Amino acid sequence: MNEKTLSGRTAIITGASQGLGREISKRIVAAGANVMLCARNYGLLEETEQELNSLLVENQKIFIKRCDVSNQEEVNSLVNETFEKLCGCQILVNNAGIYGPKGTVENQDWDDWKKAIEINVYGPVLMCRALIPHLKKQKYGKIIQLSGGGATKPLPNFSVYAVSKAAIVRFSETLAEEVRSFGIDVNSIAPGALNTKMLQEVLDSGPEKVGKDFYENALNQKNNGGTPLKLGADLAVFLASSASDGITGKLISAPWDKWMDWPKHLNELGISDVYSLRRIVGRDRGFDWGDV
Secondary structure, three states, X not given: OOOOOXXXXXXXXXXXXXXXXXXXXXXXXXXOOEEEEEEOOHHHHHHHHHXXXXXOOOOOOEEEEEOOOOOXXXXXXXXXXXXXXXXXXXXEEEOOOOXXXXXXXXXXXXXXXXXXXXXXXXXXHHHHHHHHHHHHHHOOEEEEEEOOHHHOOOOOOOHHHHHHHHHHHHHHHHHHHHHHHHXXXXXXXXXXXXXXXXXXXXXXXXXXXXXXXXXXXXXXXXXXXXXXXXXXXXXXXXXHOHHHOOOOOOXXXXXXXXXXHHHHHHXXXXXXXXXXXXXXXXXXXXXOOOOO
């Protein structure tokens, strides 16, 4: 995916200072977009900017800004500065997120639990609230949310992470319907099991806090290399580009779904609840005793 598929477009990418956020930023810049990158750690943002400068072509621009996405004033300032410096925005990648506290729910620090919700849920919602009026005016936009395994199955000892990631998928599905008539696509990405700082955070917490099975899986993941960052980043570029126009309201797995073929099946995707969060009833599993 080396074509300049995003030439002339502008993207805001949150949590862009390291890990998957940095890789997505790299791929989106390589695809030709102007970018406004934000994170809470300005020093790491400067390192990202320096790394990406070598990818710029003539008239392409990168700006960076410290921003806590859970702070409404800082979010509004970020969006306003993007429009001042880059004269518009078509793409939003909500990547900023944290695990939050680990362990059984009754033993987790409540202030830490609330802060994780503020970053993982309030943050993307605030970013969308600030940007959507602009996207509606231009009748086009791409909103890409980072979700993950926490949205699709229970995660014992990671309650706030699981809750927040499920919440953001349902928010994305709901938002997709609200803005569908404005040509705005909203999708969530499950990037796979990544070997990033968050994996090391799990290992540092130890099996007593995260659970023996989860800890051993994390060790195996570290040793095996995990899912390449490239897969999630390439999916983000695809969802940011015109190639994905009309694909909306979906939770897409970077390593498991054949998303490159989806533009051939827009009608089927549009009338189906595939790749979304839905309740499973008894008849879905062949039981004839639980529902009508």
